[in-house]
Amino acid sequence: MDEGQGHAAGPTVGEKNIVGRRKMRTEVSKFALIQATSVGDAIAKLSSYGVDNSAVISGGTDVISRNKERIATMMPQYLIDISGLPLNYITPSSGGFKIGATTPVIDVANNTSVPAVLSQAANAVATPQIQSMGTVAGDVLQEVWCEYVRNDFPCWRNGGNVCYGAIGDNRYYHSIFGGRLCYANHAGDLAPALTALNATATIQSQTGTSTVSMEDLIPGINVISGRVKENIVAWNEILTEFQIPAPASGSVSAFYKVRDRGTWDFALASASVVLNVSGSTISSARVVLGGVDVKPHIATSAQSYLAGKSVPLSEADIAGAAAAAVDGAQPLTTGTGNSYRVTIASGAVSKALRSIYTPNQPTVYAPLSS
Amino acid sequence: MESTLLSVNGQKYNVSLEPSESLNHVIRERLGLIGTKRGCETGGCGSCTVIVDGKAIYSCMMYAMQAVGKQIITIEGLQGNNAELDVIQRSFMVAGGLQCGYCTPGFIMSAKALLDSNPDPQLGEIKDALVGNLCRCTGYTKIFDSILLAAKERQKSNK
Numbered sequence A: 001m002d003e004g005q006g007h008a009a010g011p012t013v014g015e016k017n018i019v020g021r022r023k024m025r026t027e028v029s030k031f032a033l034i035q036a037t038s039v040g041d042a043i044a045k046l047s048s049y050g051v052d053n054s055a056v057i058s059g060g061t062d063v064i065s066r067n068k069e070r071i072a073t074m075m076p077q078y079l080i081d082i083s084g085l086p087l088n089y090i091t092p093s094s095g096g097f098k099i100g101a102t103t104p105v106i107d108v109a110n111n112t113s114v115p116a117v118l119s120q121a122a123n124a125v126a127t128p129q130i131q132s133m134g135t136v137a138g139d140v141l142q143e144v145w146c147e148y149v150r151n152d153f154p155c156w157r158n159g160g161n162v163c164y165g166a167i168g169d170n171r172y173y174h175s176i177f178g179g180r181l182c183y184a185n186h187a188g189d190l191a192p193a194l195t196a197l198n199a200t201a202t203i204q205s206q207t208g209t210s211t212v213s214m215e216d217l218i219p220g221i222n223v224i225s226g227r228v229k230e231n232i233v234a235w236n237e238i239l240t241e242f243q244i245p246a247p248a249s250g251s252v253s254a255f256y257k258v259r260d261r262g263t264w265d266f267a268l269a270s271a272s273v274v275l276n277v278s279g280s281t282i283s284s285a286r287v288v289l290g291g292v293d294v295k296p297h298i299a300t301s302a303q304s305y306l307a308g309k310s311v312p313l314s315e316a317d318i319a320g321a322a323a324a325a326v327d328g329a330q331p332l333t334t335g336t337g338n339s340y341r342v343t344i345a346s347g348a349v350s351k352a353l354r355s356i357y358t359p360n361q362p363t364v365y366a367p368l369s370s
Numbered sequence B: 001m002e003s004t005l006l007s008v009n010g011q012k013y014n015v016s017l018e019p020s021e022s023l024n025h026v027i028r029e030r031l032g033l034i035g036t037k038r039g040c041e042t043g044g045c046g047s048c049t050v051i052v053d054g055k056a057i058y059s060c061m062m063y064a065m066q067a068v069g070k071q072i073i074t075i076e077g078l079q080g081n082n083a084e085l086d087v088i089q090r091s092f093m094v095a096g097g098l099q100c101g102y103c104t105p106g107f108i109m110s111a112k113a114l115l116d117s118n119p120d121p122q123l124g125e126i127k128d129a130l131v132g133n134l135c136r137c138t139g140y141t142k143i144f145d146s147i148l149l150a151a152k153e154r155q156k157s158n159k
Helices: A003-009 A039-049 A063-069 A105-109 A116-123 A128-133 A136-141 A190-196 A300-306 A315-325 A340-356 B023-030 B087-095 B104-117 B123-129 B141-158
Strands: A032-035 A054-057 A078-081 A090-093 A096-100 A200-204 A209-213 A222-224 A227-229 A238-244 A251-258 A269-278 A281-290 B003-008 B011-016 B049-052 B055-058 B071-073
Touching: A039 A054, A039 A078, A039 A200, A039 A238, A054 A063, A105 A116, A105 A128, A105 A136, A116 A190, A116 A251, A116 A269, A128 B055, A128 B104, A136 A190, A136 A238, A190 A269, A190 A281, A251 A340, A269 A340, A281 A300, A281 A315, A281 A340, A300 A315, A315 A340, B011 B023, B023 B049, B049 B104, B055 B104, B087 B104, B087 B141, B104 B123, B104 B141, B123 B141
Parallel strands: A032 A078, A054 A078, B003 B071
Antiparallel strands: A090 A096, A096 A238, A200 A209, A200 A238, A222 A227, A251 A269, A269 A281, B003 B011, B049 B055, B049 B071
């Protein structure tokens, strides 16, 4: 064929069939949206439609993105909608709280009774609109935001056998604490805060319910029902509730998130800290990093460093804890590399610790907009 | 496809919904309420913002079927019985809170959700409430001025 003629006859801008052009994002795939009448009903429907054909939807901010991006491996035929189930509540419970799975993130952000670390983390999620739609369990269980996964590269999560993030662009969405198979970060802000608060989660399955710690809910990369993922909630199970135990008396907490933009951005690193203080001495501490590991990263060295220190913390102690928080960091050196986020994670810890004893500090930092 | 009732601006609309239709698509293409804009279609720009059960949401990121049984308010729902503009709309005109106007309905809906829950916001609270809306023309300053003015005007009319 004459090349010139082919060009002249080819599609012009504005036509829908331009080679290589992404399909319009409005053309979401065909599927059925089915309202579940109970948690048991949702589980039965998921089980009968099967692992490759069904998925849970509630707030939709993650599922609809995936659907519009047309990620082949994440486009189920049946979406089971659990947003109408009575799982939307924040209830005081023996000194702590129970939070239903489909509670909108904004309700946690605006709640003045829950521990500061949790409401501050909820406030740092995306935008008010996303907070109003997205749910607590959806934030904790969201798919990773690795650009290779979300653009259908044949990586571990998409049925292949390589992690493109580990050898390519890993500046934003990949672990600085090593990994195996998939190196994509766990992205949400609420999971590290819930982990710092020693929260538990209830999962309902076909055979019954179980309640697990946050560490067991998101243990890191595993193969669950044939899928590479970081949490243990199987395709036909529903996470129904989080329980936050009563804080120890004298317990204080704070959250701090560093992101590139002033809004609508994932954490380059976040820090969730809880200090249990008796008198003026820290009896025990929880320090959990978000957005830097394949799971909420519990900084055990920083926790033991802080135990026994007196409050308000001295600048030397804050610096010591911040340095200890990134003990064992193994930033990626292949591809772009991501060692700069080790420094950011350490800084987030010092900011969070300092904010506890300096009221009215901002809880997010955005280098590009400040 | 089943016929169902969608409640928009206090009016019930009988529509047949495909599961894949976004609320934005149904509001604009089926109901003809084109004040709500379509922008990035990925839940980032805010031009599609409407209020569902009192909360500002991105209508491009919600399936219309999920909004059945909920109270939806669009920019058209702000006008009064004689088609007079809402105080927030008037404040945007008076304070010059728009240039090309494409993002404006979204900003006004976010501002309404804010002022309904917090009638006397500080500038910082206004900025926090609007981080989910993008404007490429104004530089935002006059939008903030418009909302501060709207808050004052609303308090005056409530007295």
